[in-house]
Amino acid sequence: MKTFGYKQSNSDHTLFLNRRKGKLTALIIYVDDMIVIGDDQEEAKKLEDYLSSEFKMKDLGGLKYFPGIELARSEEGIFLSQRKYVLDSLTEIGMLAWKPADTLMEQNRKLGEYLNQVPANKETYQRLDGRLMYLSCTHPDIAYAVSVVSQFMHSPSEAHMNVVYRILSYLKSTRGKGIMFSNNGHLEVLGYTDADWAGSITDRRSISGYFTFVGGNLVTWRSKKQKIVARSSAEAEYRGMAQGICEMLWLCNLLKDLGFKPKQAMNLSCDNKASIDIAHVQSSSTLQTQTC
Structure with missing residues (x-):
């Protein structure tokens, strides 16, 4: 891909990007499957021909099914x-x-x-x-x-x-339920975090959770046990906020690679007042992180 003029994203090493005449072509790989997307049809055809010359591949047309994930398009968006x-x-x-x-x-x-x-x-x-x-x-x-x-x-x-x-x-x-992506006219990045203090009865470690929105659409989420034992609920929540911040910074860098650099502050929400106060003491812009 690099030989063909594509740039590998530092945020996601399976993502390759090419910009030409103000248009973008992106290729993302999952094991031996790939998706090509963009607004440059001519470049997409060139990429397909180049890849076909390197190894055997089959064009399945418009994306409808990708290893276990079904995709449906409508006027409302992509489901x-x-x-x-x-x-x-x-x-x-x-x-x-x-x-x-x-x-x-x-x-x-x-x-x-x-x-x-x-x-x-x-x-x-x-x-x-x-x-x-x-x-x-x-x-x-x-x-x-x-x-x-x-x-x-x-x-x-x-x-x-x-x-x-x-x-x-x-x-x-709930087998018919899923995720809807719609065009809401903006690319605002929002994050929400939470944590349960000493949620594990085995080792007394807390479990953090976060989810993030881009343009009003849910894009990432995670629930994971923290690496150390928190001494208070405030500490557990604060560590959860730190994980949420890392995720939002990653999203910021990924959007920047795609050419959609956020133009406003990214907001992170937490329901623990003590953690928020600690964050404000350490930095006046903790809950509204600076854009990349």
């Missing part, structure tokens, strides 16, 4: 879902006839290591957990639950497997 992937996952493990669940987990349910319980099949557990991780691409609502069950892949028990089944049952009732 991403994984309906077929959900159904295939349920069929594989014989859950297609199971009753759908309305919720992901029991309220306030905390999972730990249960040495006195019957061990679950590790290979099956890890395979299902991997599928759930991929389903998180269009289901941000399962991100927290998946991050919880992923902590026990080394030694799953019956209780952990039951939660995995519960998540899959929930996905059966």
Whole structure:
């Protein structure tokens, strides 16, 4: 790609960009599949011919399906879902006839290591957990639950497997849902963070979560256990804010590579007053980070 005049993005090394006469052509790679997008049809055709001369490839036309992700276009925007992937996952493990669940987990349910319980099949557990991780691409609502069950892949028990089944049952009732991307007339970047203090009953570490919007569209989200034990809820929330800031700076650099540098401050929201006060003391612009 570099030989052909494309520039590799520093924000995402699978993304290659080419600008010509004010137009942009982008190619992004996932294993041995790729997507070409842009407003320069002539350059896109040249790229296709060049790649075809280097190795065997097949043009599948307009993007409708990309490894497990379905794409539909309408006047309202672009809709991403994984309906077929959900159904295939349920069929594989014989859950297609199971009753759908309305919720992901029991309220306030905390999972730990249960040495006195019957061990679950590790290979099956890890395979299902991997599928759930991929389903998180269009289901941000399962991100927290998946991050919880992923902590026990080394030694799953019956209780952990039951939660995995519960998540899959929930996905059966929400299989048609997904993510909508619409043109809202702006590219404002917003971030939201949260954390639960000492949420893990195993090691007392907290779990942080964040999600970000670009132009009014949800683009990234994550739920992950923090690396150290926080001594207070304020510390846990503050560390969560730091992770959110890192994500927003990454988004800023990616937008800059694409030629859409944010023109205004990026706003980060947090619901912990103590953490916000600490941030303001350290920097007067913490919650409105400077644009790149």
